[in-house]
Amino acid sequence: MLALPLRRPQPLDFIEQGALAVDQSRLTSLSTFQARNGIWLAYRYYHSTQDESNKTILIVHGSSAQLIQMTELANALAASGLTAIVLDIRGHGASGQRGDIAYIRQLNYDFEDLLIELRRTDPNQKFILVGTSLGGGFFTHISTTAVGQAFERFILLAPFLGPSTPTSGASNKAWASVNLPRIIGITIRSQFKVTLGQSLPVIAFANGAKTKRYVTSLYSYRLLFSFGPYFNWKKTITALAQSAKKYL
Amino acid sequence: MIAGQDDELMVSDAYERELKSFWIGVKILPKVNYMGLVHHQDAITAIIATVKQGYSGTPNLSPPSTSLHSAPFDRLRD
Numbered sequence: 001m002l003a004l005p006l007r008r009p010q011p012l013d014f015i016e017q018g019a020l021a022v023d024q025s026r027l028t029s030l031s032t033f034q035a036r037n038g039i040w041l042a043y044r045y046y047h048s049t050q051d052e053s054n055k056t057i058l059i060v061h062g063s064s065a066q067l068i069q070m071t072e073l074a075n076a077l078a079a080s081g082l083t084a085i086v087l088d089i090r091g092h093g094a095s096g097q098r099g100d101i102a103y104i105r106q107l108n109y110d111f112e113d114l115l116i117e118l119r120r121t122d123p124n125q126k127f128i129l130v131g132t133s134l135g136g137g138f139f140t141h142i143s144t145t146a147v148g149q150a151f152e153r154f155i156l157l158a159p160f161l162g163p164s165t166p167t168s169g170a171s172n173k174a175w176a177s178v179n180l181p182r183i184i185g186i187t188i189r190s191q192f193k194v195t196l197g198q199s200l201p202v203i204a205f206a207n208g209a210k211t212k213r214y215v216t217s218l219y220s221y222r223l224l225f226s227f228g229p230y231f232n233w234k235k236t237i238t239a240l241a242q243s244a245k246k247y248l
Numbered sequence: 249m250i251a252g253q254d255d256e257l258m259v260s261d262a263y264e265r266e267l268k269s270f271w272i273g274v275k276i277l278p279k280v281n282y283m284g285l286v287h288h289q290d291a292i293t294a295i296i297a298t299v300k301q302g303y304s305g306t307p308n309l310s311p312p313s314t315s316l317h318s319a320p321f322d323r324l325r326d
Contacts, residue, residue, distance in 0.1 A: 014256055014281065015283065018284070069286065070286055073286045077296060080296050128299060132285060136249075155249075156249045157285045157286065157291075158251040158282060159249065160258070166262040167258055167259055167266060169257055169258055172257050244272045
């Protein structure tokens with residue numbers, strides 16, 4: 001099951017055009033923080049001098065992307081008087097090895113480490129999460145944990161809420177090719193606490209050659225199951241409902 | 249929740265249909281596609297407006313009640 005090859009989908013033009021349309025002339029300098037396992041993870045800080053609040057907007061990119069693609073949004077937030085941070089989720093951009101992480105749920109701890117780092121300057125700092133696509137789906141993992149309590153609100157931009165949900169269109173299959181037999185094989189092993197195989201790629205994204213420099217085209221099992229939402233619609237809906245109730 | 253009406257990957261109508269019963273506000277933006285959500289001027293304006301709504305004082309703006317290193321989170325580590 002694990003040996004079956006992962007098929008790479010044909011590049012999607014609208015994804016490639018969108019990725020290349022980013023204006024990189026207004027990037028701020030790259031900042032880093034050290035996660036608990038010693039690896040340095042990357043973010044960019046868009047500070048607004050007009051912002052007198054103690055709130056920071058954390059922007060999380062979507063599947064296969066990286067922080068550069070959030071530049072326009074971050075600049076616009078800063079220009080309107082709001083302070084924003086965009087980060088490269090581990091396994092993307094300048095954060096760690098592209099396409100893989102060390103273990104499932106490591107991203108939750110990275111988030112915790114980032115918030116601790118940001119609160120060094122202001123312990124009362126509050127956060128708002130803006131998550132795009134898979135980055136929006138990621139919130140279902142963290143919203144119900146202690147680290148989720150650090151956020152005042154979650155603003156989700158076309159969140160990916162699972163592969164077989166009413167909100168996922170048929171085109172998702174053109175965007176991402178999944179090696180289901182491999183996922184099933186690794187999941188069965190994981191039930192017996194066998195982590196062998198979790199570093200293998202299980203999903204490939206339809207990126208073109210021109211965007212290779214910016215994107216992450218393959219995800220390992222452990223990255224996919226850490227960054228994505230629960231692969232169970234009921235569980236996702238429950239997390240959404242709990243969060244909505246909390247923030248009402 | 250904000251989505252573009254011309255999203256190629258997501259079914260934007262379904263967000264409203266599936267999530268309105270959970271009191272989640274859904275805003276669908278015309279003429280915005282999947283990639284446009286973080287580039288298109290209308291999308292950026294809508295995101296800023298949504299963020300600022302919170303700044304003007306929605307309920308539950310109190311700081312987190314538990315430490316980031318709280319017990320439930322530590323349990324995840326095991």
